[in-house]
Amino acid sequence: MLFIEYPKCSTCQKAKKWLDEHGIEYTDRHIVEDRPSFDELKGWYEKSGLPLKKFFNTSGMLYKELQLKDKLPAMSEEEQLKLLAGNGMLVKRPLVIDGDTVLTGFKEAEWSEKLFTAAG
Numbered sequence: 001m002l003f004i005e006y007p008k009c010s011t012c013q014k015a016k017k018w019l020d021e022h023g024i025e026y027t028d029r030h031i032v033e034d035r036p037s038f039d040e041l042k043g044w045y046e047k048s049g050l051p052l053k054k055f056f057n058t059s060g061m062l063y064k065e066l067q068l069k070d071k072l073p074a075m076s077e078e079e080q081l082k083l084l085a086g087n088g089m090l091v092k093r094p095l096v097i098d099g100d101t102v103l104t105g106f107k108e109a110e111w112s113e114k115l116f117t118a119a120g
Contacts, residue, residue, distance in 0.1 A: 001026040001115075004036065004095040012094045015106035024115060031088035031095070038085040044095070045081070048102035052080050055104055057092045 003019065003026040005012035019026055036044075045052055053072060057063055068090075072080060084091050092104040101114050 001096060001098040002029060003027065004029045004031050004091075004093060004097075006031050006088070006093050009093055011106050015094045015096075015111070018106070018108060018111065022115075026096070031091055031093055033088075035088040036085060036091060036095070038081055041081050041084050041091075044097055044102045045077075047097075047100050048104070050102070050104065052077055055084055055092055055095075056080075057090055060089055062087065062089045 001024065003016065005016065005028065007013075007030065016028075041055065045055060048054075056068065056072070058069070063069070068083075075083075094103075094106055096103040096111075096115075098115065103111060103114060
């Protein structure tokens with residue numbers, strides 16, 4: 001399982017603690033130092049079944065500074081993915097990739113359902 005985080009993010013810290021408490025093993029990856037590539041993001045987006053907007057950190061300062069709330073609807077998927085690949089701070093975190101399971105953000109109930117079902 002890949003756990004992509006920004007270490008200073010309190011939600012990421014909570015998610016990591018939750019994974020540790022449940023004995024779930026993961027590989028840690030710093031979202032700014034080792035940004036997801038365009039191809040990785042495209043693959044995860046396609047696997048996730050989620051709207052592309054779910055991959056954006058909509059509460060982040062950069063998202064607001066760039067006024068993406070107004071700009072995203074007019075952008076193509078490719079343009080949006082390039083934007084995400086260009087700056088790790090735009091990507092919703094934590095991001096978990098486990099086989100065909102892709103989770104954005106941390107919602108304990110969703111993680112329990114998806115990760116324990118996946119673990120079987």
